[in-house]
Amino acid sequence: MHKQEMNNLEASPALGGGCTAPMLGDSMERAPSSPWMPFSMLFAAISTKVSPEIMDLVISCYEEFKSKKISRAELVKKLRHIVGDRVLISTIMRLQDKLPPMGRRDAPNASSKMVAKP
Numbered sequence: 001m002h003k004q005e006m007n008n009l010e011a012s013p014a015l016g017g018g019c020t021a022p023m024l025g026d027s028m029e030r031a032p033s034s035p036w037m038p039f040s041m042l043f044a045a046i047s048t049k050v051s052p053e054i055m056d057l058v059i060s061c062y063e064e065f066k067s068k069k070i071s072r073a074e075l076v077k078k079l080r081h082i083v084g085d086r087v088l089i090s091t092i093m094r095l096q097d098k099l100p101p102m103g104r105r106d107a108p109n110a111s112s113k114m115v116a117k118p
Contacts (some may be wrong), residue, residue, distance in 0.1 A: 037095060045091045046083060057082050 039062060047055050058079065065075040080088060 037092065041095060042091065045095055046087065049087050049091065050083060054082060 043055070043058060043062070046058065050058075061070070061075055061078045061082070064070045065072065070078070
């Protein structure tokens with residue numbers, strides 16, 4: 001895997017959006033630095049690239065996440081293990097190109113805030 005692909009994976013919104021794998025003793029995670037993408041969109045795209053059995057595992061892990069049995073970081077770790085980085089990277093990169101501007105979550109800046117005038 002190329003270094004650029006790994007950087008893209010680490011910054012991928014569906015995979016923790018810029019959160020790196022925690023090191024022993026780490027307790028803080030960084031905020032996402034790339035556009036947000038719904039898991040449903042990611043899963044729909046992945047489903048065409050993996051077997052039904054793999055998708056069943058993915059959905060099972062997602063259900064654990066939704067029921068708060070596992071954290072988002074744990075879900076991401078499981079997805080990477082089940083689906084594989086290569087499939088996730090290619091799928092996320094392809095989907096990011098298709099996200100409409102309204103579907104992207106950009107960090108707000110001072111110039112984009114509306115200010116009420118008296």
